[in-house]
Amino acid sequence: MTTPGQPPAGAALPPRAAALVLRGRTVGATSAAIMAIVNRTTDSFYSGARQADDTEALRAVERASLEGAEIVDVGGVRAGTGPEVTVAEEIRRTVPFVERVRAEFPDMLVSVDTWRSEVAREVLGAGADLLNDTWAGHDPGLVEEAGRAGAGVVCSHTGGAVPRTDPFQVRYPVPLDAPAGTDPRDGVVLDVLATLAAAARRAVACGVPxxxxxxxxxxxxxxxxxxxxxLLRSTGRLTGLGFPVLMALSRKDFVGETLDLPAEDRLEGTLAATALAAWMGATVFRAHDVRATRRVLDMTAAVRGDEAPARVLRGLV
Structure with missing residues (x-):
């Protein structure tokens, strides 16, 4: 019989990335953890994630908790292009809400999706556990705020893109010093690995655990x-960095373009990508659809042998 947490005998499984520890709490040690998305905006690309109203947003946090999310990711600015949102407005959208989540859902870990150090300082003061810097250190002071607070931080990769811009004719050539025969597609993987490794080293140097x-x-x-x-098919290479790996795949454009579907119809494609990344060892999944994602992650963990099934009766009784 397989012991939970150990791969089946004879199976060659991709190694799992490290678990994530925030404020002394460990998540993603066996089945991957879920970071539920709550956007305090009216213009996020997926309409199901727009929760500008406080009551609606708190209901979304409660629902995410009941459906199996360990982290909630609060965003105050649409990631893509759109009307300007000032620092003051982003703080207004996020800080009071973080305080309410901290008070009403004390067991929920709180992440804030921001690239601005001014916002980071305020949300950390309000009780946030994690800063989700999706714009790759554009504001170098953000990680310093995380270090001072002993909070977590997400190190990301944008290929040099600045906040709230869309990619245009981006290319990642294989470095000249790469080994002969390197897959030409690996240019993006090598750039991501180098960028994330450097960002993670700086985060630790700044005091982030x-x-x-x-x-x-x-x-x-x-x-x-x-x-x-x-990058998705190369997930196993990311786990080799030695840090927990976040996958933000939910309903994204690469899923939509692959299947030729709008954001509202991308759930199945997202879940397929989620299962693959979980099989290859990713630790945390940022998700709009928590219940479905939780089931996919738990099933993947059971197939890997990282967790036992919830019950086993068939053929035994």
């Missing part, structure tokens, strides 16, 4: 659909 540093290949950001697909 090593086990609280998440690395995210950041699908779609500064990438074409070909790049994102190749």
């Amino acid at each position: 090593r086990e609280s540093v998440l690395v995210d290949p950041t699908h779609d950001f500064g990438k074409s659909t070909w790049h994102s697909l190749h």
Whole structure:
């Protein structure tokens, strides 16, 4: 019989990335953890994630908790192009809400999706556990705020793109010093690995606990659909960095372009990508659809042998 947490005898499984530890709490040690998305915006690309109203947003947090999310990721600015949102407005959208989540859902870990150090300082003061810097250190002061607070941070990759811009004719050539015969598609993987390794080292140097540093290949950001697909199939290489790996795949454009579907119809494609990344060892999944994602992650963990089934009666009784 397989022991939970151990692969089946004779199976060659991709290694799991490290678990994530935030404020002394460990998540993603066996089955991967879920970071539920709550956007305090009216213009996020997926309508199901727009929760500008406080009551609606708190209901979304409660629902995410009941459906199996360990982290909620609060965003105050649409990631893509759109009307300007000032620092003051982003703080207004996020800080009071973080305080309410902290008070009403004390067991829920709180992440805030921001690239601004001014916002980071305020949300950390309000009780946030993690800063999700999806714009790859554009504001170098953000990781310093995380270090001072002993909070976690997400190190991401955008290929040099600046906040709230869309990729345009991006290319990642294979470095000249790469071994002969390197797959031409690996240019993006090598760039991601180098960027994330450097960002993670800086985070630790700034005082962020090593086990609280998440690395995210950041699908779609500064990438074409070909790049994102190749990064997904290369998930196992990311786990070799030695940090917990975040996958933000949910309903993204690379899924939509692959299947020729709008955001509202991308659930199945997202779940297929989720299962593959979980099989290859990713630690945390940022998700719009928590219940479905939880089931996919738990099933994948059971097939890997990382967790036992919830019950086993068939053929035994």
